[in-house]
Amino acid sequence: MNWDKSKALLERARGSLAGGVSSPFRAKAPMPLYFSGGSGSRLEDVDGNRYIDYQLAWGPMILGYGHPKLAEAMRRQASLPFSYGAQHELEIAVAEKIQTMVPCAERVAFTSSGSEAVQLVHRLARAFTRRDLILKFEGHYHGWMDSALISYKPALEQMGPPDAPRAVPGSCGQVGNALENTVVAPWNRLDLLERTLQENRGRVAAVMMEPVLCNSGCLLPGEGYLAAAKDLAHQYGALFVFDEVITGFRIGPGGAQAHFGVAPDLATFGKAVGGGVPLSVIAGRADVLNMMFGGGVSFGGTFNGNPLSLAAADVTLDELARDGGALLAEANRIGISLRDGIRGLARKHGIPAQVTGFGTAFAIHFTGREDLADYRDTLDDDAEKLRRFLISALERGVQIVPDGRFYVSTAHTESDVNETLDALDGALGGL
Numbered sequence: 001m002n003w004d005k006s007k008a009l010l011e012r013a014r015g016s017l018a019g020g021v022s023s024p025f026r027a028k029a030p031m032p033l034y035f036s037g038g039s040g041s042r043l044e045d046v047d048g049n050r051y052i053d054y055q056l057a058w059g060p061m062i063l064g065y066g067h068p069k070l071a072e073a074m075r076r077q078a079s080l081p082f083s084y085g086a087q088h089e090l091e092i093a094v095a096e097k098i099q100t101m102v103p104c105a106e107r108v109a110f111t112s113s114g115s116e117a118v119q120l121v122h123r124l125a126r127a128f129t130r131r132d133l134i135l136k137f138e139g140h141y142h143g144w145m146d147s148a149l150i151s152y153k154p155a156l157e158q159m160g161p162p163d164a165p166r167a168v169p170g171s172c173g174q175v176g177n178a179l180e181n182t183v184v185a186p187w188n189r190l191d192l193l194e195r196t197l198q199e200n201r202g203r204v205a206a207v208m209m210e211p212v213l214c215n216s217g218c219l220l221p222g223e224g225y226l227a228a229a230k231d232l233a234h235q236y237g238a239l240f241v242f243d244e245v246i247t248g249f250r251i252g253p254g255g256a257q258a259h260f261g262v263a264p265d266l267a268t269f270g271k272a273v274g275g276g277v278p279l280s281v282i283a284g285r286a287d288v289l290n291m292m293f294g295g296g297v298s299f300g301g302t303f304n305g306n307p308l309s310l311a312a313a314d315v316t317l318d319e320l321a322r323d324g325g326a327l328l329a330e331a332n333r334i335g336i337s338l339r340d341g342i343r344g345l346a347r348k349h350g351i352p353a354q355v356t357g358f359g360t361a362f363a364i365h366f367t368g369r370e371d372l373a374d375y376r377d378t379l380d381d382d383a384e385k386l387r388r389f390l391i392s393a394l395e396r397g398v399q400i401v402p403d404g405r406f407y408v409s410t411a412h413t414e415s416d417v418n419e420t421l422d423a424l425d426g427a428l429g430g431l
């Protein structure tokens with residue numbers, strides 16, 4: 001595959017744009033590609049190469065590229081003011097839709113990115129409980145802010161033992177006292193969660209998690225774990241929070257909370273809710289969210305609830321909710337057929353691997369381990385084999401997230417799956 005034009009653009013970009021890319025996460029092997037178009041499940045780069053895309057802009061493109069109704073809604077909104085910094089009816093329409101879809105959504109607030117939504121949830125939980133500590137889990141990602149980027153991808157030697165884990169900063173320049181207000185625990189272990197709550201009795205404002213550990217290899221919660229973790233959080237006086245920035249409007253129209261039947265007190269959404277346009281949502285208990293109005297909690301955002309984002313969300317949510325969520329059910333079915341096909345190919349080639357997760361978000365792990373339940377279990381995944389697999393897949397026209405994650409949209413079809421499996425047969429065979 002020829003990437004000459006991408007190479008030239010990267011070279012040019014490095015003279016003006018720091019690092020040549022707009023997010024360090026995108027500086028991936030073999031090189032950052034420049035895209036010029038796309039439609040449905042496919043993307044085209046500036047060299048004219050076409051890819052079946054499972055990166056989906058890191059999740060948001062749940063309806064695929066160039067969805068006609070979404071494009072039309074954006075065009076319509078673009079002919080009207082696309083920011084008022086004031087009230088307009090779409091805010092209510094979208095909030096009401098979210099209320100009907102998401103079990104915990106007694107009230108809704110809008111902001112622009114998942115990272116911002118997490119900040120609001122932290123603040124609300126701290127104000128509501130009058131406590132300082134956020135309990136998070138190793139390997140879970142809640143955005144790049146100082147108070148959240150903790151123990152995301154720590155190295156084994158930094159982490160301490162599972163029953164006494166250390167909070168590990170994720171970046172140089174992060175203030176040290178962020179760590180003082182965070183406690184971490186390994187995920188999917190109720191005994192260790194209870195121990196951490198006990199050790200910090202009376203101090204934990206919120207227990208916050210990705211309900212499926214999408215950011216460390218799409219690991220599913222153990223049977224009954226989410227419900228029991230919620231009970232434990234409440235027993236110790238903490239709020240129970242789901243970060244549904246990935247699972248939201250992807251695992252099903254009501255997010256992981258509807259899928260697993262466990263409603264948190266608060267939840268954050270992002271990515272898919274805007275169908276590709278910046279939008280994030282905080283949903284949850286009215287008594288907690290109303291603390292922003294007379295309860296002393298401050299919150300702002302110039303672009304909160306802007307009409308362009310909400311026009312996109314309005315159409316996206318309509319599509320995802322239609323016919324009882326039929327489109328997402330089908331996307332998840334397609335994803336499962338791809339996930340299971342990849343498992344079969346790994347077996348065929350005698351490659352030790354696990355493919356974990358649900359239909360529209362799953363990940364490949366090159367590992368001899370049978371049971372992957374937590375971030376620590378992924379630490380001996382073969383990163384070099386993954387790197388070679390991703391490059392080989394890309395060269396065969398299949399784009400996958402750099403950590404081995406596959407996102408599937410409602411635009412992917414059975415014939416995409418077959419074409420992908422043919423390509424991955426070659427990629428896995430070449431390992």
Ligand SMILES: Cc1ncc(COP(=O)(O)O)c(C=O)c1O
Nearest residue numbers: 113114115141142143243245246
């Ligand atoms: C679970 C989760 N929470 C929060 C975020 C942060 O969202 P954003 O990148 O929109 O700030 C992400 C981003 O990947 C995420 O996956």
